[in-house]
Every structure is written in C-alpha cells, then in structure tokens.
Amino acid sequence: MENTDTRVRFSGRFTTRKKLKKQTDFIASMRETKKRKTEEKCSQSSDLNPCEGRRIVDIQELGKNLVCTSCTECLSLQNVKSEKRLGLNSIFLVKCHRCSVLSDVATGKMHAGGRKRKVSDVNTKTVLGFVHAGVGSTALNKILACLNIPEMTSNMFKRYE
Incomplete structure (x- = not known):
C-alpha cells in the first residue's frame, strides 16, 4: 500500500505526485503550443487582405454608406482595415484617407427584428x-x-428561420 504523502488529488481522483507533475507539464506545453499557433495566425492574417472572396452587396446601400462620418469624404474599399460578418451581410471598418477616422460601412440594409434587434x-x-x-x-x-x-x-x- 502506498504512503499517503505520495498520493494527491487531481480532477477528483487520487494520483501520485509523479503522474501529477507529468500531467501539469503536458497541460502547460499544450497551452504554449496553442498560444504560439494563435500568434502565428495573427501575424499571417495581418499581412493578408482582411476581406478575401466574394460578398453579396446591395450596391445602393454600399454607395450610400461609403462616406466618412467626420469629414464626409468618399471612402475607398482599398482602405478596409477589418470586416465584421453577420451571416451574409458584412460591415467593413474603412479608414478615411483624409482624416484617418475609421467608419463602419454596411454592405446591405438592416430592418427591425424581434427583441429590438436589427x-x-x-x-x-x-x-x-x-x-x-x-x-x-x-x-x-x-x-x-x-x-x-x-x-x-x-x-x-x-435564428432567421
């Protein structure tokens, strides 16, 4: 029978200190690997264009929204910094070339839905x-x-159904 000093609890079960150290080292290495992969993914995505592929766009709505909120200058889709996707609708964050203000540009119309949501x-x-x-x-x-x-x-x- 083992000595009670060598047995500890981990996740509600008894285990030896040696096995506990092995498990905690494994968990720490997995966290490091995940963190490293996330950092690599972020560095790669910053180099790429934030909006790749095609989108479904309402031309009139997009044209109406491509105006800077502070200086009313026309915005260019070449200055898109990020994209927020809401299903098939997108909201681009576009930087103004004149005043450097970031403006939201929606690609389609929104309407009132349930629970006071658009x-x-x-x-x-x-x-x-x-x-x-x-x-x-x-x-x-x-x-x-x-x-x-x-x-x-x-x-x-x-949700839409």
Whole structure:
C-alpha cells in the first residue's frame, strides 16, 4: 500500500505526485503550443487582405454608406482595415484617407427584428428562400462554398428561420 504523502488529488481522483507533475507539464506545453499557433495566425492574417472572396452587396446601400462620418469624404474599399460578418451581410471598418477616422460601412440594409434587434435583409431573404425551397443550412453552405462567399452558421440560419 502506498504512503499517503505520495498520493494527491487531481480532477477528483487520487494520483501520485509523479503522474501529477507529468500531467501539469503536458497541460502547460499544450497551452504554449496553442498560444504560439494563435500568434502565428495573427501575424499571417495581418499581412493578408482582411476581406478575401466574394460578398453579396446591395450596391445602393454600399454607395450610400461609403462616406466618412467626420469629414464626409468618399471612402475607398482599398482602405478596409477589418470586416465584421453577420451571416451574409458584412460591415467593413474603412479608414478615411483624409482624416484617418475609421467608419463602419454596411454592405446591405438592416430592418427591425424581434427583441429590438436589427437584422439583415439579405439573411432574412436567403433563409426564407431556402425554407420555401425545402432545403436547409447545409445546402446553403454548399452553394456559398462554390461561390467563394463566407458561409452562414447553422445557428444563425435557425435564428432567421
């Protein structure tokens, strides 16, 4: 029988100090590896264009939104710093070349939804069309993948459904 000094609890079970040290070292090395991979991914993504692929865009809405919020100068999509995707709708963060202010530029219209939230027109109409066609989010994402358009998550599809 083992001495009680060599046995400790880890995750609700008894284990030896030697096994505990091995497990904690493994957990620490996994955290380091994950941190290193995240740093590499961030450094690679900063070099790339933040918006790759195609988007579904309402031309009139995009044209109306491509104006700087402070100096009313026309904005260029070449100065996009980041993108926030809301299903098939995107909101670009564009830097003004004159005053360097960052402005939000939406690619489509929004309307009032449930719980006092704004929802995207393109998401609503796409989900409605796919529901009427009798197919679901998997078929939608297959079509979007062929078109090189970022996909809509199944949770978002259900929310709009």
